[in-house]
Amino acid sequence: MxxxxxxxxxxxxxxxxxxxxxxxxxxxxxxxxxxxxxxxxxxxxxxxxxxxxxxxxxxxxxxxxxxxxxxxxxxxxxxxxxxxxxxxxxxxxxxxxxxxxxxxxxxxxxxxxxxxxxxxxxxxxxxxxxxxxxxxxxxxxxxxxxxxxxxxxxxxxxxxxxxxxxxxxxxxxxxxxxxxxxxxxxxxxxxxxxxxxxxxxxxxxxxxxxxxxxxxxxxxxxxxxxxxxxxxxxxxxxxFGKRKSKSPAAEKDQSLTFTASTDDLFNTRPGYRKDEHRWGQGGAIILDYRISTAEEAFPAQIECGERVEISFKVQFTENHENVVPGLLIRTLEGLYLYGTNSFISSRGVSNISAQAGQIRIFRFTLPLNLNEGDYMISFGVSAGTPPGELIPLERRYDSVIVKVYRTQAIWGVIDLNAEFESSELTI
The missing domain is CATH 3.40.50.300 (P-loop containing nucleotide triphosphate hydrolases)
Structure with a gap:
């Protein structure tokens, strides 16, 4: 009725x-x-x-x-x-x-x-x-x-x-x-x-x-x-925006391929946040980014624990002996949840030189073990050699929003994948 x-x-x-x-x-x-x-x-x-x-x-x-x-x-x-x-x-x-x-x-x-x-x-x-x-x-x-x-x-x-x-x-x-x-x-x-x-x-x-x-x-x-x-x-x-293409396969291939364009394409990508905070001393420009899973580029939502590839394109306008790209993940309230860079992720063995006019692609792959919600991603590239002082060349803070979903709720923000067992003591 x-x-x-x-x-x-x-x-x-x-x-x-x-x-x-x-x-x-x-x-x-x-x-x-x-x-x-x-x-x-x-x-x-x-x-x-x-x-x-x-x-x-x-x-x-x-x-x-x-x-x-x-x-x-x-x-x-x-x-x-x-x-x-x-x-x-x-x-x-x-x-x-x-x-x-x-x-x-x-x-x-x-x-x-x-x-x-x-x-x-x-x-x-x-x-x-x-x-x-x-x-x-x-x-x-x-x-x-x-x-x-x-x-x-x-x-x-x-x-x-x-x-x-x-x-x-x-x-x-x-x-x-x-x-x-x-x-x-x-x-x-x-x-x-x-x-x-x-x-x-x-x-x-x-x-x-x-x-x-x-x-x-x-x-x-x-x-x-x-x-x-x-x-x-x-x-x-x-x-968050959705791309149009002739076929899913063509969509994925096109979405995962960076072009040699030096245009700033952030505002054309799904999930872009126009209220981002952009700063740095210059010498590099972050031009474009990709977020993808095994199934899809720029997914509308990502399942908790799913492996995600986060990549971004940088054009260098000066010569640098070593550069350190990195990313940050924060809550909408600004709480820092996770940050990494090429030095941390490669356990200190990475050395990346850059020449003026060169364009490089940097990729990070990680499981997104977050509770259900919306999160902001920041990109950055610095000059210097850790653990010494790093000079920020370009920072694009809180520039992308991703949505995470999960079928089983947890308390808190991060899923630490705790394991449980029970035993009985014999008296």
Whole structure:
């Protein structure tokens, strides 16, 4: 049975030449607007009872507008939305919370706005407090809360009473792993009772893990409604870029081959981060890079533990007796996870001279033993002979983002591949 039906739904914002023309339009008079901007258009899909739907799309694609129409806080300009049963939504972190009121007071207020009586809310309040699990902060003003604490209270209130449709828009992304697991356990329990989930997130792993279907929205249009794996690949292609070629084999050969061009090609490569930090004393220019696995060049995502080849092209503008290329891997927050260079990787036996005008390719191969997430890669080349002082010729810090996925979650950031065994002592 369908609990939600969205048919040819669109939302536009119109500008009129005068407020009188806008007013006349309310009564059906044919007054064309001066200009019209469609945020979403021709969106159609259905959600069945107990089904989980993931919605993916870049910022500005129209996801939030669609959810506001589904929840009834925004009216569509065209099309229809028909829902059966009660909808509970967390569209924005702490939306509707009064920062001067305590968590307890906001819970009472929010539940009232959801249509529950004071008696019903008071009865559910101990469970809300227990699920949020923020201790004495529950009776402190919300303005003193961290984003994670707001997410805890917001989710606890939204799920205090089982809804027919639960909508979560990125609210869980700020919570810690323990709270996320707790939330998904409650969602799974609701699903078994018939609750449908609409999950809007930038985490492709969450969509694959928790959703039966996924929708990919781009520039206000529904591009794909299908299996989570297919939809997440399309989303990653749009996010990080995807090359076009006549055949997979030709694509791989072309992607792995550097040309003799001296153009800076970083901004043409998938995963390039335009906010990179570039510096150095000169004498060398880092022009291009490649990231590849055994199966694919510039993969949209890399499986944890998979061996990856990271290579980059450097043009030298001065003579150097010895150069040392290297790379760094950092988290999005800037935490250094791993760094190496030609001296470390070759155990000190590498000596690389360079002449002005020469172009060289440097390659590092390593298993990417990282937990699921996004990571930044930096490239660099220095002059000198370790362990003496190195002169940085060119640095391109945080210039590439790679996405890592894994089927089995771990704690922390790096997978150290621990081994386990158990034994019994005889008494």
């Amino acid at each position: 369908n609990v939600l039906s969205v048919k040819n739904t669109g939302k536009s914002y119109r500008n009129y030449r005068s407020e009188w023309q806008r007013f006349a339009g309310w009564f059906g008079m044919n007054n064309a607007p001066r200009d019209e901007h469609w945020v979403i258009r021709n969106i159609s899909f259905e959600v069945r009872s107990g089904e989980s739907i993931g919605i993916l799309g870049k910022n500005g694609a129209g996801k939030s507008t669609l959810l506001k129409i589904v929840t009834g806080t925004l009216q569509p300009s065209e099309g229809s939305v028909i829902s059966t049963g009660r909808i509970s939504a967390i569209l924005e972190l702490g939306m509707g919370f009064n920062p001067e009121l305590t968590g307890r007071q906001n819970a009472l207020h929010s539940a009232g706005l959801m249509g529950f009586s004071k008696e019903e809310t008071l009865q559910a309040l101990p469970n809300i407090e227990a699920f949020a699990d923020i201790g004495e902060y529950f009776d402190n003003p919300v303005r003193t809360y961290s984003s994670g604490m707001q997410a805890r209270v917001a989710f606890a209130v939204a799920t205090a009473f089982r809804p027919d449709i639960l909508i979560v828009d990125e609210a869980l992304s700020v919570g810690d792993a323990y709270f996320q697991a707790k939330c998904y356990k409650r969602i799974d329990a609701f699903k078994k009772q018939g609750t449908s989930l609409i999950l809007v997130t930038h985490s492709t792993a969450d969509v694959v893990k928790h959703c039966d279907r996924a929708l990919f929205i781009s520039e206000g249009h529904l591009v794909k409604d299908g299996a989570p794996a297919e939809v997440t690949n399309l989303y990653l292609d749009e996010l």
